[in-house]
Amino acid sequence: MTILITGARGHVARSLVQQLRAAGAEVRAASRDPAASALPAVLCDLADPDSAGPALAGVTKVFLYAEPRGVDGFVERAVAAGVEHVVLLSALLGGGTEEEDAIARVQRKAEEEDAIARMHREAEAVVAGSGVAWTFVRPGAFATNTLSWAASVRAEGVVRDPFPDAHSAPVHEADIAAVAARALTEPGHEGAVYELTGPESVTRRRQAELIGEAIGRPVGFVVQDLAEHREELSRWTSPEVADSVIRHSQDAVGRPAATTDTVEKVTGEPARAYGRWARDHAADFTG
Numbered sequence: 001m002t003i004l005i006t007g008a009r010g011h012v013a014r015s016l017v018q019q020l021r022a023a024g025a026e027v028r029a030a031s032r033d034p035a036a037s038a039l040p041a042v043l044c045d046l047a048d049p050d051s052a053g054p055a056l057a058g059v060t061k062v063f064l065y066a067e068p069r070g071v072d073g074f075v076e077r078a079v080a081a082g083v084e085h086v087v088l089l090s091a092l093l094g095g096g097t098e099e100e101d102a103i104a105r106v107q108r109k110a111e112e113e114d115a116i117a118r119m120h121r122e123a124e125a126v127v128a129g130s131g132v133a134w135t136f137v138r139p140g141a142f143a144t145n146t147l148s149w150a151a152s153v154r155a156e157g158v159v160r161d162p163f164p165d166a167h168s169a170p171v172h173e174a175d176i177a178a179v180a181a182r183a184l185t186e187p188g189h190e191g192a193v194y195e196l197t198g199p200e201s202v203t204r205r206r207q208a209e210l211i212g213e214a215i216g217r218p219v220g221f222v223v224q225d226l227a228e229h230r231e232e233l234s235r236w237t238s239p240e241v242a243d244s245v246i247r248h249s250q251d252a253v254g255r256p257a258a259t260t261d262t263v264e265k266v267t268g269e270p271a272r273a274y275g276r277w278a279r280d281h282a283a284d285f286t287g
């Protein structure tokens with residue numbers, strides 16, 4: 001039984017491959033750019049589903065990134081190749097439940113206009129509509145998002161961000177991977193939707209302090225101009241996604257983030273806090 005892990009260069013995929021191999025599972029890592037992957041990997045570009053044939057040979061389970069451009073073609077080929085179960089890396093904002101109250105419906109309407117939510121919900125619909133067994137892993141904000149602060153922490157000892165008082169409950173990539181690993185190797189996760197967060201709500205100012213504690217020197221917080229922030233975001237994503245990221249940040253100012261205990265329920269281990277993540281990534285902020 002071979003498990004295909006798409007997106008081999010991603011933080012979650014890398015941790016997942018490591019955890020599955022350590023557990024003795026037979027794993028094939030796949031990437032858009034196998035040569036650039038730190039792991040031995042085969043080619044699989046989700047935006048070009050025709051590239052997926054060799055990657056899918058002999059595979060029964062797939063860990064899938066929600067790449068919107070080719071996910072339907074990929075899932076169609078996966079089902080034809082005999083894949084029985086897809087574990088989709090979705091997002092906490094994506095998806096929807098049958099039983100919603102009025103407030104949830106209003107929230108959902110706002111989400112429908114949100115680029116990030118839409119992309120993940122569409123990927124979930126494609127997977128669910130294909131007839132394959134599925135598990136949706138829906139994490140909230142990733143702790144790795146703060147790697148965008150690493151260059152200024154290294155160079156000047158500061159975090160630059162417009163929203164010092166915005167809250168999140170950042171989730172460690174190893175916890176997302178641990179939940180996915182259970183779903184890929186144990187029975188009983190078919191049809192499950194796992195909403196994952198870190199164990200506590202922290203402000204960005206507190207995150208900067210925790211990075212300082214992890215690297216053994218204080219890290220300051222410079223309140224960045226919003227236009228400069230938008231410009232930085234636009235270097236790696238579309239204007240719609242940049243707007244969505246900014247809107248989420250603005251909504252989180254002064255509002256502690258809700259947490260879930262799903263990581264612990266699924267894995268038996270409590271979710272790792274942001275301070276632990278900062279220690280695990282101290283080299284990124286000093287190297």
Ligand SMILES: NC(=O)c1ccc[n+]([C@@H]2O[C@H](COP(=O)([O-])OP(=O)(O)OC[C@H]3O[C@@H](n4cnc5c(N)ncnc54)[C@H](OP(=O)(O)O)[C@@H]3O)[C@@H](O)[C@H]2O)c1
Nearest residue numbers: 007008009010011012031032045046047091139140141142
């Ligand atoms: N950041 C957040 O706060 C957050 C919150 C909820 C959900 N998410 C989800 O998590 C994803 C990021 O996960 P990560 O941190 O592990 O990734 P990452 O380190 O940001 O790396 C990007 C990942 O996307 C994959 N990818 C992009 N286009 C692809 C394509 N055409 N075909 C195959 N793979 C493709 C890359 O795979 P290769 O380059 O190796 O092919 C790589 O694994 C987001 O895209 C989003 O769907 C993020």
